[in-house]
Amino acid sequence: xxxxxxxxxxxxxxxxxxxxxxxxxxxxxxxxxxxILFGYAISFDVRDIRAAVLDQxxxxxxxxxxxxxxxxxxxxxxxxxxxxxxxxPLLEKGAVQLILVIPPGxxxxxxxxxxxxxxxxxxxxxxxxxxxxxxxxxxVVRTWSGNAVLRGRTxxxxxxxxxxxxxxEELASRNMIVPGLVxxxxxxxxxxxxxxxIAREWERGxxxxxxxxxxxxxxVVLGKLLPYLGIGLIDVVVCSVLGVxxxxxxxxxxAALLMLLSACFLSGAxxxxxxxxxxxxxxxxxxxxxxxATFLPTLLLSGFMFSISSMPRGLQAISYLVPAxxxxxxxxxxxxxxxxxxxxxxxxxxxxxxxxxxLGLAVxxxxxxxx
Amino acid sequence: MRGSLERxxxxxxxxxxxxxxxxxxxxxxxxxxxxxxxAFGYAVSxxxxxxxxxxxxxxxxxxxxxxxxALTASGYFQVVGRSSRxxxxxxxxxxxxxxxxxxxxxxxERDLQNRRPMSVQxxxxxxxxxxxxxxxxxxxRIVLSWAARRSPGAAPPGVDxxxxxxxxxxxxxxxxxxxxxxxxxxxxxxxxLTSLAIVREREIGTLEQLMVSPLTPGELILGKTIPFxxxxxxxxxxxxxxxxxxxxxxxxxxxxxxxxxxxxxxxxALGVGLFISTISRTQQEAFMSxxLVFMPTLLLSGFMFPVTSMPxxFQWLTLINPVRHYMEIVxxxxxxxxxxxxxxxxxxxxxxxxxxxxxxxxxxxxxxAAAG
Numbered sequence: 175x176x177x178x179x180x181x182x183x184x185x186x187x188x189x190x191x192x193x194x195x196x197x198x199x200x201x202x203x204x205x206x207x208x209x210i211l212f213g214y215a216i217s218f219d220v221r222d223i224r225a226a227v228l229d230q231x232x233x234x235x236x237x238x239x240x241x242x243x244x245x246x247x248x249x250x251x252x253x254x255x256x257x258x259x260x261x262x263p264l265l266e267k268g269a270v271q272l273i274l275v276i277p278p279g280x281x282x283x284x285x286x287x288x289x290x291x292x293x294x295x296x297x298x299x300x301x302x303x304x305x306x307x308x309x310x311x312x313x314v315v316r317t318w319s320g321n322a323v324l325r326g327r328t329x330x331x332x333x334x335x336x337x338x339x340x341x342x343e344e345l346a347s348r349n350m351i352v353p354g355l356v357x358x359x360x361x362x363x364x365x366x367x368x369x370x371x372i373a374r375e376w377e378r379g380x381x382x383x384x385x386x387x388x389x390x391x392x393x394v395v396l397g398k399l400l401p402y403l404g405i406g407l408i409d410v411v412v413c414s415v416l417g418v419x420x421x422x423x424x425x426x427x428x429a430a431l432l433m434l435l436s437a438c439f440l441s442g443a444x445x446x447x448x449x450x451x452x453x454x455x456x457x458x459x460x461x462x463x464x465x466x467a468t469f470l471p472t473l474l475l476s477g478f479m480f481s482i483s484s485m486p487r488g489l490q491a492i493s494y495l496v497p498a499x500x501x502x503x504x505x506x507x508x509x510x511x512x513x514x515x516x517x518x519x520x521x522x523x524x525x526x527x528x529x530x531x532x533l534g535l536a537v538x539x540x541x542x543x544x545x
Numbered sequence: 546m547r548g549s550l551e552r553x554x555x556x557x558x559x560x561x562x563x564x565x566x567x568x569x570x571x572x573x574x575x576x577x578x579x580x581x582x583x584a585f586g587y588a589v590s591x592x593x594x595x596x597x598x599x600x601x602x603x604x605x606x607x608x609x610x611x612x613x614x615a616l617t618a619s620g621y622f623q624v625v626g627r628s629s630r631x632x633x634x635x636x637x638x639x640x641x642x643x644x645x646x647x648x649x650x651x652x653x654e655r656d657l658q659n660r661r662p663m664s665v666q667x668x669x670x671x672x673x674x675x676x677x678x679x680x681x682x683x684x685x686r687i688v689l690s691w692a693a694r695r696s697p698g699a700a701p702p703g704v705d706x707x708x709x710x711x712x713x714x715x716x717x718x719x720x721x722x723x724x725x726x727x728x729x730x731x732x733x734x735x736x737x738l739t740s741l742a743i744v745r746e747r748e749i750g751t752l753e754q755l756m757v758s759p760l761t762p763g764e765l766i767l768g769k770t771i772p773f774x775x776x777x778x779x780x781x782x783x784x785x786x787x788x789x790x791x792x793x794x795x796x797x798x799x800x801x802x803x804x805x806x807x808x809x810x811x812x813x814a815l816g817v818g819l820f821i822s823t824i825s826r827t828q829q830e831a832f833m834s835x836x837l838v839f840m841p842t843l844l845l846s847g848f849m850f851p852v853t854s855m856p857x858x859f860q861w862l863t864l865i866n867p868v869r870h871y872m873e874i875v876x877x878x879x880x881x882x883x884x885x886x887x888x889x890x891x892x893x894x895x896x897x898x899x900x901x902x903x904x905x906x907x908x909x910x911x912x913x914a915a916a917g
Contacts, residue, residue: 196825196833204837211844215859224853265711267887268877271853298713299880301721303851309682339681340638342671350674366836370829377749377828454569457828458741462573465733470581474588479849481676483623483644484594489587503641506672517640 175396179389183397187371191401197367201405205359205413212351213421223307226253226270228261233281239292242318243274248310261295271297272307341510349424352417353505354478356410357498360436361443361472363406368447369464371398372540373457391540395533399444406440407433417509426512432505435518438525439501443468445532452539472498497528552760556768560742564772578730578780579787585726586719586792589849593679595623599643601634602627606654608695612665615691616647621683634668644670645680657695713880720795723788724879725848728810728871730784732843735777735811737835739818743769744831747822762911770815777811778804788879797882806874809895813867816902823909842868867902870894 191197225243229236243249252270255261261273275293283290294311296304342349375381384394410433417423446468454460474480475489476498482490493499500521507513507521515522565571598616602609616622625643628634637643646668656663667684669677713720746752755765785803788794817838825831844850845859846868852860863869870891877883885892 194827194829196830196837200833200837204840207837207841208844211841215845215855222853266881266883268873268881293709295709295711298711299721299876300851301713301718303853304713305679305718309679312686313682338666339669339671339677342674342677347674350672353672362836366833370832374827374829456567457832458738458745459567459569459573461737461741461828461832462577463569466573466577466580470584474584477673479675480588481593481596481673483597486587489584507641510672511639513639 175390175393180393180397180400183389183394184400187398188401201363201367201409202412204362205355205409206416208355208359209352209413209416209420212355213348213417222250223248223272223303223310224252224270225249225272225274225307226255226261226264227251228255228258228273228275230258230278231276231280235281235284236276239276239315239318240274243311243314246310246314248307248314265295265297268297268299271300271303272311274311348421349510350506351479352413352421352423353509354476354502355417356413356436356505357439357476357501358472358478359409359413360406360440360501361468361498363402363409364440364443365447365450365464365468366461367402367405368398368444369451369454369460370457372448372451373454373460376455377457391537395445395448395536395540398448399441399533399536402444403437403440406444407437410436414509423509425509427508428514431514431518432508435501435504435522435525438522438529439497439504442497442525442528442530442532445529445534445536448536449532449539452536471496475499476502478502497524500524500528548759549761549764553764553768553771556760556764557771560768560772564742564776574734574776575780575783578734578784581730582723582726582784582787583791585729586723586788589718589722589726593676593683594620596621596645596676596680597625597643598622598645598647599626599628599634599637600624601629601631601646601648603629603651604649604653605629608654608657609649612649612688612691613647616684616687619683619687621680621687638668638670641670641672644673644676645684647684719792720880721876722849723792723794724875725872727781727784727788727875728846728868729843729848730780731777731807731811731871732814732839732868734780735773735814736818736821736839737832738776739770739773739815740821740825740831740835741828742773743819743822744825744828748827763907766819766907766910770819773818774808774811774815777814778807781807794879796879798878799884802885802888803875803878806871806878806892806895809892809899810867810871813895813899813902816899816904816906819910820902820906823906823913842866845869846872848872864894865898867895867898870898 227240227243229240240251244251249272253264255264255273258275261275264270264273273295275295277291277293280290280292292315294308296308298304372381375384389397414425414429414432418425447464450463450467451460454463471492472478475482475485475493475496477493478498482493482499485493504518504521504525507518511517564574600613602613613624617624622645626633626637631648634643634646634648638646646666648666648668650663650665653663653665665688667681667688669681671677743752746755760768781804785796789796818835821831821834821838825834845852845855845863845866847863848868852863852869855863874888874891874895877888881887
């Protein structure tokens with residue numbers, strides 16, 4: 175392997191990248207855009223659930239329960255209904271997500287020490303929000319009920335569950351998202367940018383020219399890979415710094431370890447992208463393959479947003495083949511848990527193995543094409 | 546007029562031949578959407594099940610075992626390790642082997658029998674805040690109701706909240722997510738593939754040949770977009786069939802409305818694809834632009850993140866996002882069986898956005914073609 179030839183290939187790739195502002199934009203603007211969207215615009219946290227109230231009891235107790243609902247901060251009561259016939263159309267239009275129904279006789283039952291039922295009608299078409307809304311209303315009713323029944327008496331509950339959350343004490347979803355985004359962005363950069371590089375040479379016919387030069391396949395692969403490795407590592411730094419400064423995500427581990435393992439992961443992912451590019455030969459096909467083979471599994475099966483343990487067994491088995499799954503353990507471990515190699519040793523080895531496989535595949539596939 | 550129709554048909558035929566010639570391309574067009582739907586259907590779930598739990602039982606009594614059984618019997622928790630030393634719990638959380646830790650103190654059963662107040666400790670790994678939030682709620686509720694069962698009479702009857710979910714009684718997230726995947730997949734096919742197909746001709750130089758042929762720019766646009774609109778509609782049928790037959794997602798609405806909404810939506814997506822093709826010289830540029838459009842529109846559509854939780858500015862922004870309107874229509878049709886009366890806002894918005902974008906793109910394309 176000659177360093178001069180390697181440098182020449184890398185320089186050519188950088189020149190080509192510099193003339194293609196849109197790829198550069200994807201490389202640098204997309205990470206920032208995603209961070210801002212995830213940080214500011216979207217979140218899993220459900221707030222201000224639109225609710226309606228149908229109070230058929232019209233008593234002091236029922237009004238007090240409604241007041242507890244409103245002051246909980248989870249619900250915005252947008253409508254007060256008079257008749258139960260109004261509930262159907264309201265849910266169908268999607269105007270509210272929850273309707274609290276307090277039946278007649280509510281305060282009488284409560285006063286007599288009987289169980290007093292109230293009903294929560296949910297719009298189940300958004301199952302996620304509905305589940306959360308149900309949890310919130312359950313908590314509000316439980317607290318209110320406890321206060322109402324125990325008023326004037328002191329009863330000590332038998333067992334108190336003492337809950338504590340580690341690593342992400344306030345359970346902020348951005349603390350979960352930002353470290354995960356680092357992994358997802360790495361995969362986007364690697365797969366999207368490199369999937370086109372070799373297919374493009376084939377489609378434009380410059381591959382023959384490259385084949386006629388004395389460069390070896392390893393030099394071509396490494397030369398095409400190095401510029402993107404640089405971009406990827408810059409992105410890791412940008413994401414981490416923005417995440418910590420802008421969104422207050424904790425960074426408790428070693429930055430050097432993060433860079434080292436990111437470089438390993440990135441090499442594997444880039445190798446995979448180059449492999450796809452070499453195998454597809456057409457740019458349209460390469461982009462679609464890259465989306466289906468690398469981007470989607472990373473988004474869905476890495477545990478970035480959806481918990482792997484809730485998936486069916488077959489899908490859980492497949493998720494072991496998704497390298498981002500292991501890299502996610504690394505980024506979350508370093509950002510939030512502050513653990514080092516003593517915990518991440520296995521993941522580190524897997525990252526190195528992934529890099530070897532990715533690069534190996536790219537080089538092996540590339541040779542066939544040159545002959 | 547007759548000649549024009551023939552020319553368009555010929556162009557459509559050529560496009561189809563070009564697309565279907567490659568077996569792998571056929572796979573991408575028809576197998577990939579089904580695969581994606583299966584992956585989304587199974588993976589995208591906010592249901593929390595089998596949360597890995599580590600138990601430190603310092604009491605080792607029948608009562609403490611009963612409490613652990615109550616947690617596992619719910620299906621939400623799965624015990625992955627037991628120990629009597631708290632240090633092991635810390636290790637399990639640090640290594641990510643467990644998401645939750647349950648610590649039962651010594652003297653648990655004795656205190657319970659003597660009706661002395663006490664506490665058990667629940668530790669959560671918050672790195673996945675979704676799972677932790679939901680699991681926290683489940684665990685707290687299970688512990689409290691177990692305690693109430695163990696000591697009847699201690700908790701006086703109070704208000705009982707009875708929940709009933711409409712449209713999706715079991716609150717399954719799959720029923721919510723699978724219809725939305727249709728929108729995501731249609732976007733990918735119509736937006737990305739159209740832009741690439743046109744730019745490809747420009748890149749390899751065959752666009753000039755088409756320009757000097759008797760085809761007018763308008764016919765060229767139609768010839769280029771009709772195939773992908775048809776492929777999009779075929780995929781719509783395919784994905785809907787899988788959703789209904791494989792996932793047993795209920796479909797309660799009018800089929801014609803779904804087709805109408807999809808046609809309007811495909812027009813909008815094709816318009817964006819066409820527009821991207823007019824601002825790109827290479828397929829790489831086109832793909833990068835398409836991806837830059839695809840990610841934010843999908844994230845701001847309510848596909849996975851509810852629009853109502855966004856800050857007002859972004860909620861406003863989603864109004865010009867066709868994906869948002871299409872998702873709302875598809876979900877309402879599948880789950881609620883809503884009619885045009887409840888959905889005409891979304892239909893109107895889709896129509897306006899679709900025709901606006903398509904007109905803009907076609908105009909730009911024609912002007913570029915005229916300029917040579």
